[in-house]
Amino acid sequence: MQVSELMTRDVQLIEPTHTIQEAARLMAEVDTGIMPVREGDRLVGMITDRDITVRAVAQGRGPDTAVREVMTGEVKYCYEDDDTNDVARNMADIQVRRLPVLSRDKRLVGIISLGDMAMSDSSERVGAAVTGISQPGGQHSQTGGPRT
Template identity: 65%
Template sequence: MRVSEAMTPDVYVASANETIQEAARMMAGLDAGVLPVGDHDRLVGMITDRDIAIRGVAEGKGPDAKVRDVMTVDVKYCFEDQDLDEVTRNMGDIQVRRLPVVDRSKRLVGIVSLGDVAIVDGNGKAGEALSGISRPGGKHSQTR
């Protein structure tokens, strides 16, 4: 199975120039905890509710702080035509629950989550990845 068969294709993309309050409102409206951050049609970062809380509020930044000031710039992603099992294993290894999905021109085409994987793939790969993700630390960990 390919990533494109499991991903969510409709993804809101935040701007690095938006405020963290605007990003948080969008997350609330979408019932999502993560947004890709784009510059025109290129992916330049990811912002999570945790980024807003830890890198924003906990460091004294107010609601008018810019997304670029708290986002993760080391973006991990996958390709829409990659094998879903391979990507799911990788998510466990790099300890992320969601990955932006790009085409071979590196344009954002969707996002894939462990929830998406669990729905379409009943072979337990989502649970295996979650076991890896639940280890302390990881690429998107706030404890550097």
């Protein structure tokens, strides 16, 4: 099955110059915990509710902090014509629950999540991905590395 068959197409974006308060408000409005960050027509990062909590609030930063200061700049992604089994394995390896989906001309066309995959008929694929994602540490942990 291709990613395009399961992905969420309606994706809200935010600019890196917006505040984390604006990001949190938008996340609440669309009921999501993650937003792609764009600068012009380029995807330059991702911000999550966890980024706002751990990288901003826990460090004493205020609501006027720019998204750019707490977003993840290294964007992992997949393509809309990728196979969902391959994407699930990749999500487990890089320990993420959601990936932006790009067209082959590198335009954002959606987001794929484990939830999207769980709605399909392959619970084994999702279970394997969750197992990999749930391992402690990894490059996407708040400390940036394995926990000891």
